[in-house]
Amino acid sequence: MRLDKFLKVSRLIKRRTLAKEVAGQGRIKINGNNAKASSIVSVGDELVIQFGQKVVTLEVTSLKEAVNKDEATTLYRVIREEKVD
Template structure:
């Protein structure tokens, strides 16, 4: 599954176009490597996503083409959430 679609289906990012933009800006990493929107993600991969002043690291647990809102959180496990200090 493409990373932009995973971010949208898992509801980490609301819209696929926004997920694509975030990926293409170099703010998403898979297993420590830069990920573009077309990069494929597998179960067990670690994703790091930078949201403004926050960086979230998750592990992919499940891939699904579509999901209900209640089930979206089962697609990943939150490993780490870091806040950056502004200077």
């Protein structure tokens, strides 16, 4: 599944266009490598996303084309959250 679509479906980022923008700014890494919006995400991948003053590291646990709001958090597991100065 494309990175931008995964971020939207998992509700980590609300809109796919915003996910493309964040990836274009180099604020997302997949398994330690800079990721583009079109990068492919697989189960078991580690994503590092920089949200403003916070860096979130998570593991992809499941891939689904569509989920409801309550199931969105089952697609990933947060490994750690860090504040950036």
